[in-house]
Amino acid sequence: MAFVSSPRDEPPVPPWSKRRPRDSGRPRLSRDAIVDAALGVLDAAGYDGLNMRAVADALGTGPASLYAHVSGKEELFGLMVDRVAGEMVVPDPDPERWQEQVKDFVRAIYRNFLAHPGLARANLGTIPTGPGAVAAMDRFLGLLIAGGLPERVIAYAADILPLYATAYAFEQSVFAERMTEEEGAEYVRQIHDYFAALPADRFPHITSMAGALTRDDPQPEARFEFGLEMLVTGLAAQR
Amino acid sequence: MAFVSSPRDEPPVPPWSKRRPRDSGRPRLSRDAIVDAALGVLDAAGYDGLNMRAVADALGTGPASLYAHVSGKEELFGLMVDRVAGEMVVPDPDPERWQEQVKDFVRAIYRNFLAHPGLARANLGTIPTGPGAVAAMDRFLGLLIAGGLPERVIAYAADILPLYATAYAFEQSVFAERMTEEEGAEYVRQIHDYFAALPADRFPHITSMAGALTRDDPQPEARFEFGLEMLVTGLAAQR
DNA sequence: ACCTGAACACCGTTCAAGT
DNA sequence: ACCTGAACACCGTTCAAGT
Secondary structure (H helix, E strand, O other), X not given: OOOOOOOOOOOOOOOOOOOOOOOOOOOOOOHHHHHHHHHHHHHHHHHHHOOHHHHHHHOOOOHXXXXXXXXXXXXXXXXXXXXXXXXXXXXXXXXXXXXXXXXXXXXXXXXXXXXXXXXXXXXXXXXXXXXXXXXXXXXXXXXXXXXXXXXXXXXXXXXXXXXXXXXXXXXXXXXXXXXXXXXXXXXXXXXXXXXXXXXXXXXXXXXXXXXXXXXXXXXXXXXXXXXXXXXXXHHHOOO | OOOOOOXXXXXXOOOOOOOOOOOOOOOOOOHHHHHHHHHHHHHHHHHHHOOHHHHXXXXXXXXXXXXXXXXXXXXXXXXXXXXXXXXXXOOOOOHHHHHHHHHHHHHHHHHHHHHOOOHHHHHOOOOOOOHHHHHHHHHHHHHHHHOOOOHHHHHHHHHHHHHHHHHHHHHHHHHHHHOOHHHHHHHHHHHHHHHHHOOOOOOHHHHHOHHXXXXXXXXXXXXXHHXXXXXXXXXXXXO
């Protein structure tokens, strides 16, 4: 694979040229390539495994080379978030189904962040202004407008709903990084036993509800759906 | 202050004893003292300033000494969260006012975490099992039970509502660490101008709503209240 | 302009040695 | 049992030097 067409469709480099890439077809460093590599490292090694050295390694270079394209780790995280946001597909608004469409959008955020563990952390505490995020946000606003909500309510909801999905995904990511699914189930079982064994006179509710409090933890989707239902119900009440 | 009564009310150490504290009255190291110092460092230097060396420094010792009492930074964070949780005051349930009482509890979580920037991060992704958190949770469950909600709904709500407060506080903390209030206002103003200047044909909603989307950011409390209202309205609909 | 090797600064944690 | 100095491992970032 010595000759790959470059992203800009330049003519292929003839073999006698001195300007051939020094490594076998490896693309030159670029912001996009760095973001690609970083997402790959994140998916493979998790949040704790994502560092500038690992990203540089995946690109066959040293960490210092990244700083010619990216100001630092924080900017890199921002670019990764925007890449993922840009991949979101938001349907055209259907006023009849606005609540379901809004829910689908929030679910998509949740799933996107779950797919890249730890990335949710980078989305908390930033106002996304990249092209991908802006495009997704604009179409999300379209869904809320189709719901006939007042402008002030839309502005709040456009902030709160993604925050919910991000926070929930972040919490799940933390668990997933710390333990496997089986270990998680065992952990929840231990919590259940601990709750149930607490002195019932001092903690009457936790002890009596130990089962309900820990039952659904292996299936976090149901709890996510419940919270989403709470939010959208509360939103619809504002019409 | 050479003679302070020890936590266990041991008799004072006579001045001719060789077992007097080597430093002027400084208490011996303990988990509680370490948690105290860590909260002090956190409040003064923020999340980025909180490290084992700084905590040890505040106690007049070296970082290695902490590991005799605390297994590591993660456990220390857990202890700090539990300390703060234990300081929460939850009223006796009043079925007539259950919605307002639930809101007050969520507000208290939010404020507690705002008071200790970065601590919210430690609460995301853990099931709190310390004495302080368990006590607060039990009394919170009491408020939800007084609301006449089904057990399954209570179990979900007891997880979702604190998650909301924690996530919101975390987001605010990230901003607060990154910039002062004035810088934040200026930042939001720039975002407003950026949104308003986007091409209106491709981003019709963001451009037309630029004002509403950025108006309230200097006053995050209103948005927090709005999200809380959404959640509790959705919760009450489950009765 | 882009890339690189080497180094700096910082920090969580360990360990052998002290009392 | 508790504490400590010193060191190790790791990682974000910088910088002077290369092409």
